[in-house]
Amino acid sequence: MAVWQNHDYLHFQPQTNSLENKVILVSGASDGLGRCAAIEYAKLGADLVLLGRNRDKLTQTMEKVSQYPVQTLAIDLDFASATAEDYHSLAANIEAQWHRLDGALLSAGILGQLCAIKDIQIANFDEVMNINVRSQLLLAQALLPLLNNAPSSSLVFTTSTVGHAGRALWGSYAMSKFAVEGLTQTLGDEYKDTTLRVNCINPGATRTQMRAQAKPDEDPMVLKTPLDIMPTYLYLMDDASAHITGYCLDAQPK
Template identity: 50%
Template sequence: MLEFQAVKDFLNNKTILVTGAGDGIGRAAALEYAKYGATVILLGRTVKKLEAVYDQIVESGAPMPAIIPLDLKGATEQNYIDMAETIEQQFGHLDGVLHNASLLGALGPFEHLDVSSMEDIMKINVTAPAMMTKALLPVLRKAPSASIIFTSSGVGRKGRAYWGPYAISKFATEGMMEVLADECDGTSVIVNTINPGATRTEMRAKAYPAEDPMSLKTAQEIMPTYLYLMSDDAKSVNGQKLSAQ
């Protein structure tokens, strides 16, 4: 899995939605999926960043991507229902979803927890992907095989001091994956989580400001696991807590 060797065009005729596709791991995943033949739907809050990824995909000669500008913090269930209907109308089905968008928030002692910030973190990291997945499941089931990837974290598998709401949201993400994977067991839809590990991203720099970013792997370097879960090789992989490093 960590050494997965992608074959040219192995994602041909597949449509994959990536959230938080404007930068970091989401951007890297979108570019990789497109590189191997997928039609990528780029979802994010900042249109300028999405357009930059869109242009890069088009310039590479990969299939024409699509853009969905959406702020997960303010999105309603109806927004996701409308989005699912649009995807079905334009593409017929959906082969994969990478739930990558996440909010870190401020780290600190539990007694200093800011409830308003926690509500935002839970909305973006848990409620939004739950509502989105609920709306997209009928479209995913129309694909010959489909993969849902939730993004976890080391602090979502073992709690760590001062990581508060973010860690709590990632524990919830792991639980959501397990519930959905159990429901999808034996169907054409697989559901798993990936812990990307220490990666050279803006979020990592915010959490570890004193860390040398050059000591970390780039987002592109951890892509084998993300590609593997969208491949036919992973058809029987369901309910697993995977790591990209």
């Protein structure tokens, strides 16, 4: 897909409380990039809607966020089994509390089988596509009315380097991320004449559990941490990025 080529965002430094009076949803907030982004958004004053499938880990994120004077709504939601009704119920909860949504970072996803295309098990393929693609579509559909209620809003999906160019043995995961980039481009074009912008982030090789699962023999200490790449995540939620839609931003461009 179209990759944003101006890399000034890599050094983005938001103003103090730049997200104050904004409501931001973060999926995958239980761990890794989602948790880190949620904490950083709270530091800048954003009220938060946190989604995660692991209540214990989600509680840990809540404890971190509670250090800041923001409102927080935490909801257990397992994308593997969630229905369209579950997503619309979530949207109704947000509507009742805030009447709008200024931003949404969709960070949750799974790796699935890393194997040759010929060896992909359809049950595993279906699981990856359900969580990495179908749930993203259903969640976006439920949130779009709330995002359109905000004066300026940002919807951010999560892609991967293998969503830009296919790579041997990355199978279902690569296909799911190609689909996410297609979803980003299509939505971005549909809403290009509105105040809603739609983009995606490719975090690159980052010190997360998913990376450790994909590369078990890799030394994690050579990788950047989630906090190291947060400028990209802050930039796309800040009004400074209001002119960008339908693009992928590489948090670690080559």
